[in-house]
Amino acid sequence: MKAGFVRGKQRLFCKTCELHFTVSLPQHEEPKAARQTTIVDVARALGVAPSTVSRALNGSTDINSFTRQEILRVATEMDYRPNLLAQSLHRGETHTIGVVIPDIERPFFAGVLAGIQKVATEAGYRVMICQSNESHSTETLNVQALVASRVDGLLISHSKETTSFEHIKLQLKKGLPIVHFDRVCDEVDTAKVVQEDFEGSFALVEHLIGQGCRRIAVCAGPRELLISSARLQGYKAALEKHGIELDESLIYHSHFKKGEPLLALEKWLALDARPDGIFAVHYANAIEIMVELKKRNFQIPQEVAIVGFGDELIAELIEPSLTVFHLFPFAMGEAAASLLIDNIIHRDTFMASTQKMRGELRIRQSSLRS
Numbered sequence: 001m002k003a004g005f006v007r008g009k010q011r012l013f014c015k016t017c018e019l020h021f022t023v024s025l026p027q028h029e030e031p032k033a034a035r036q037t038t039i040v041d042v043a044r045a046l047g048v049a050p051s052t053v054s055r056a057l058n059g060s061t062d063i064n065s066f067t068r069q070e071i072l073r074v075a076t077e078m079d080y081r082p083n084l085l086a087q088s089l090h091r092g093e094t095h096t097i098g099v100v101i102p103d104i105e106r107p108f109f110a111g112v113l114a115g116i117q118k119v120a121t122e123a124g125y126r127v128m129i130c131q132s133n134e135s136h137s138t139e140t141l142n143v144q145a146l147v148a149s150r151v152d153g154l155l156i157s158h159s160k161e162t163t164s165f166e167h168i169k170l171q172l173k174k175g176l177p178i179v180h181f182d183r184v185c186d187e188v189d190t191a192k193v194v195q196e197d198f199e200g201s202f203a204l205v206e207h208l209i210g211q212g213c214r215r216i217a218v219c220a221g222p223r224e225l226l227i228s229s230a231r232l233q234g235y236k237a238a239l240e241k242h243g244i245e246l247d248e249s250l251i252y253h254s255h256f257k258k259g260e261p262l263l264a265l266e267k268w269l270a271l272d273a274r275p276d277g278i279f280a281v282h283y284a285n286a287i288e289i290m291v292e293l294k295k296r297n298f299q300i301p302q303e304v305a306i307v308g309f310g311d312e313l314i315a316e317l318i319e320p321s322l323t324v325f326h327l328f329p330f331a332m333g334e335a336a337a338s339l340l341i342d343n344i345i346h347r348d349t350f351m352a353s354t355q356k357m358r359g360e361l362r363i364r365q366s367s368l369r370s
Helices: 039-046 050-057 065-077 084-091 107-122 136-148 166-173 197-210 226-241 260-269 283-295 313-317 329-345
Strands: 002-006 009-014 019-023 096-101 126-131 153-156 178-181 191-195 216-220 251-253 277-280 305-309 323-326 354-357 360-362
Touching: 002 039, 002 065, 039 050, 039 065, 050 065, 096 107, 096 136, 096 329, 107 126, 107 329, 126 136, 136 153, 136 166, 153 329, 166 178, 178 329, 191 197, 191 329, 197 216, 197 226, 197 277, 197 305, 197 323, 197 360, 216 226, 216 260, 216 283, 251 260, 260 283, 277 283, 283 305, 283 313, 329 354
Parallel strands: 096 126, 096 153, 153 178, 178 191, 191 354, 216 251, 216 277, 277 305, 305 323
Antiparallel strands: 002 009, 009 019, 323 360
16 A cells, blocks of 8 residues: 655555565656645555645544544655645635735835735735836736735835825725835825825925025925825925015925936026025935035035935035934834734725834934024
8 A cells, every 4th residue: 555755756555564665766767846746646656635635724623533633744755745726726715915016125015015024924925026117007007917816915115206096096996905115106095104204394495494495496206106205295384483574496296216316406506596505305315415516616515514314324425414204114114014904804894094204303413503
């Protein structure tokens, strides 16, 4: 009778001799290509029906205990592993969440992903990550691919090109749990995790005013992006609070591309009244401007004080170190993943809400005049 496998060979047992032995394949036969062992393979090895193996592996009580033990033993010897996807689809869930981000190379989004992964793993979920590369069409394809992979829910931060949200509305109508983070959409009723975009910008600009700056330029982001709009509004509110007239010539809208901040700087330096302070809604733009000003022998912060929204190690290491509104991306990822899993588990009673993550003003040498 068959008695399992030993080093890839069929193990047999002779009841008359009470001996175990193996049978080698003829030398001319090619070994079969490696593949995952299935229930059918286990059933063939034992000479039983696949349904019997399935019931034994699933803990059914209507099988003889000796038979169950033999099935479990042979399944272990053959390195049988259940098809988790097939099981999940049978139950209508995959314990997988999808994530769509604009740019995986940016440290901020890398930090968010780390937070998402931590919470998802602890909750028993796998994570599938897609990058839109700041493209609306790619973002739409990302969403379609994740839905086709049967994710249980979706976390998304929109690209700077995204102004139409039909791809999100469609999935919401189908009942897919969706949570927005950082770059959100006001057109759909989803749970959202956002930064203190208005408050952080207000704090940075008010700090510049407190250091004696009166002509403060702003390197803003795309007009259509909600976070850019909120940060620009924070800039304007700080000026208004301190009685400083808004000068449209000091506002430059960029698309977060390398080189754009230098075009803004050229424009500002050509003005009769140059800016004495610069606020960039993205810290990398602030660093680019600072490097260029140093090349032109401007004294920072004595001639021009500079601040930026967001933070990274380079902002602290550059000379002079950059004053920033520090974000906590890991915490944002944790919050977003927790909301999504709560939405998945309690989808019938889940109430969408907006959670705002606290940031922190970190004053460094690029803006300190006293």
